[in-house]
Each structure stands twice: as structure tokens, then as C-alpha cells.
Amino acid sequence: MAFIDLSKNQIQAKIVYYGPGRGGKTTNLLYVHESMSKQVCGKMVTVDTKGDRTLFFDFLPLNIGQVLNMTIRIQLYTVPGQVMYNSTRKLVLRGVDGVVFVADSLKVQKNKNIESLENLIKNLSDQGLSVGQVPLVLQYNKRDLIESNIPLLPVAELECDLNEGLNVPYFEASAVLGTGVYETLREISKRTVRNIIQKVCGQIGC
């Protein structure tokens, strides 16, 4: 749940990057961290990583500007994707305001993507949230590998596997090159902030 400080006119929102292990969640945050100005982007904290596998989570705070005179701060988190870290995922997901699901375009990861999305839906429902209540966008990552001879899932197949019942916006991306990274972040930020403002307005009447 967003932290709203009316005395400081500040809203703090939590966006979680979710998805199978090695799909590119940490790489998304690294790209944002490296390319955004220091005024916007705070220090990236990566907790307990080994090689390129996130064992706990990554955290990146952003100051994205003002809406309705309120300063908006967004905190980006990633979860560890490996099946055995479900308790950590549940912890990171607590109080979430928006989710980016990063799917891996590699053909061999087809079932891992589906399992991870099912796991997201289950973990949200354990918090009393249905997937339709939380702003969500999908990112089909590693599209740069289309140039290689590694078999990739066509976007139509990813849509069919993951987005048929959800019908949420999706973005093709390459987190290593940065393609689609800001488009994804912009859309989830917009949806998340809009959702928070609607909830606040519902409570205080504006």
C-alpha cells in the first residue's frame, strides 16, 4: 500500500519487478540506475547477490516529479525468481502498488514464465488482492536475441501464454540494450500513480 504523507504532500509507491529467475529484472533496474540523472534516481541497493542471481532483492528509489501538487517517489524492487525463494517473494510483494512481470523470451523458459505468473497471482491472492486490482504490465524481455540463433518465443505465443486472461499492456524489450525499459517503467508508473490518486480521492473526496 502506498505511503501517503499529506503534511509533506508526498506519495511513496512500491513497484515490484516479478518473473522467472534470470529473465532480466535486475538488468532493468541497472539500466534505469545507470541512465537516469542522480537527481531523479537514488542509490541502487542490491541485497545479497551471488553472481548475477538476486538472492534477496534489489531496490531503487526514484523521484519522478509532481502530480496534483504531491511529490511522487517510486521505489522499484525485484524479487528472486527461483522457485525456492517464495517466502522472500511474498515479503517483497507485501504492500505492492504496481507490478512489472518480466517474461523471458527464451523458448526453453516457456513453462517457467507461466509458473512464475501463476505464482504471482497466488501470492497476490494470499495478500487479499486479485490480479485485476493491482496495476500490472508485462515485459517480453531479451528480444535482442532475435538476431541470434537461440530459439525465442514469438510475441504472439507469449501473449497467448501470459496475457490472454489479463489483457494488460505489454512491451517488447531488451534490458541489456535498454530498449523498452523506460516505456515499461513509464506505463507502470502512470497506472500505479493514477490508481493511488483515485484511492486517495475516494477517501478524502477530491
Ligand SMILES: Nc1nc2c(ncn2[C@@H]2O[C@H](COP(=O)(O)OP(=O)(O)O)[C@@H](O)[C@H]2O)c(=O)[nH]1
Ligand atoms: N541478451 C539479453 N540478455 C539479457 C537481457 N536481460 C538480461 N539478460 C541477461 O540475463 C541474465 C540474467 O539477468 P538478471 O537481470 O540477473 O535476471 P533476474 O534474475 O530476472 O534479475 C544476465 O546474464 C543478463 O545479462 C536481455 O534483454 N537480452
Ligand SMILES: [Mg+2]
Ligand atoms: Mg535479479
